[in-house]
Amino acid sequence: MGATSAKLIEAIDHYLSRPSVFKNKEALSIHYIPDQLYFRDEQILELGHILAPLLRSERSSNALLYGKPGTGKTVVARFVMRHIVAKASQIGCKVHFCYCNAKLAGTEYRLILEVARQANVDLPFTGLSVAEALSRLKASLLATGYRMLLILDEIDHLVKHHGDHLLYELTRSTSQQFPSGLFNLVGISNDLTFKEWLDPRVLSSLAEEEMVFPPYTVEQLKVILAARAESAFRSGCLSEGALNLCAALSGSEHGDARRAVELLRVAGELADREQAARVEERHVEEALRRIEHDRTTEAITTLPLHAKLLLAVVVNDRANSTGAIYERYTKMCQQLGLNPVTRRRASGILSELDVLGLLSVEVVSYGRYGRTKRVKPNLSVDMIKNALREDSIIAQLIN
DNA sequence: CCTCCACTGGAAACCTAGGCTC
DNA sequence: GAGCCTAGGTTTCCAGTGGAGG
Secondary structure, three states, rough: OOOHHHHHHHHHHHHOOOOOOOHHHHHOOOOOOOOOOOOOOOOOOHHHHHHHHHHHHOOOEEEEEEEOOOOOOHHHHHHHHHHHHHHHHOOOOOOEEEEEEHHHOHHHHHOOOOOOOHHHOOOOOOOOOOOHHHHHHHHHHHHOOOOOEEEEEOOOHHHHHHOHHHHHHHHHHOOOOOOOOOOEEEEEEOOOOOOHHOOOHHHHHHHHHHEEEEEOOOHHHHHHHHHHHHHOOOOOOEEEEHHHHHHHHHHHHHHHHHHHHHHHHHHHHHHHHOOOEEEHHHHHHHHHHHHHHHHHHOOOOOOHEEEEEEEEHHHHHHHOOOHHHHHHHHHHHHHHHHOOHHHHHHHHHHHHHOOOOOOEEEEEOOOHHHHEEEEEOOOOOHHHHHHHHHHHHHHOOOO
8 A cells, every 4th residue: 555545544544533513413404394393393294284184195286485595495395295195104095295396307398297207107308399298197107097296386486487387387287087186286486576477267266275484583583593402413522602603694685594504513613624623703704704604606707798797897907887898808709710799799798797796787868868777786896706717717807 | 947968777689508398 | 311399599670668868
């Protein structure tokens, strides 16, 4: 064995023997479903009542769960589903249970694909029309005599990007075998106004039951965090102050428990890295910065090339109107030997950068001198430049 | 009150790259 | 291989517009 290998093994051993503040980090993962959920008994029981008929192979009502991010919608839905799945397999009830995030799936087709996968139906990952994919899924369910409970997370994303056509089809899918409907839907939405996007027929069948999840208070967040921390951290490895700070930082926005838990996890990782015995408040503060930083760096580095170029023009040349930005941008493309996108597209990209929170874009009118977008960076220019420099093509253009 | 700038942003067509079915 | 499908990005076309200056 070479000397390098020996050193590597030593380093790994050292890493493994190093004390950690965590005893079970899994408990702070976003996919973790605790055995006990706090302050959501009402919603759990209500959803349980709504879905219980499935266990007698009857149709349940469709339901919509609303609430701001991190108010426990997803975890409640999955918690209830877990219990019902257990019961269903115990009594041999013919229902497929399926959880799917519409935003992660991306498109209608990929959503159906994911649903089908969870129901053990094989579909090609491209090449079929949405209608064909759906009818194959239905055919397979009918052939096996299963009905399906479908929990659709971030359903507002689906509707806003692809319309309500798919929901219409799902709520209208009936057969002789299932005259009341083949699919039972539980939709989850962050957006309280998304109903306006729905056709009234879809809305009436989808929103048979509606549940609203209120934000957690800071005090409630403390209890939730304390319980998670109890299973995640070794005893004495989390200071009271750090926990309170996590709750306070997340509670001040809108009681976002997911964010609070993430903050706690990152703070723990930072404490581990510096081999601290305990997670302190300063780790939480650093974690907050780190999360913010990672989010923007990630957003920038994954941008398409022309979006990066336009962003570079804004932060580098201080150009602030669509016309000026476009002019500088086309010169830049010339230098690089690239074909520039059209004015229309550039305008669209600037708006997209606004939605991502990287730029702040405002339409202003200068009267006789026209109407344009007033554009300025929304974050520290240095942070944006640093992230842009990771792209070798852009790096040569930024001073 | 009217004009007219420098755009905005909707709509539809188009292109590319993937893949299925027959 | 022909003839379909989809997704995602882009181009083309164009009607619409807030408000300074006449």
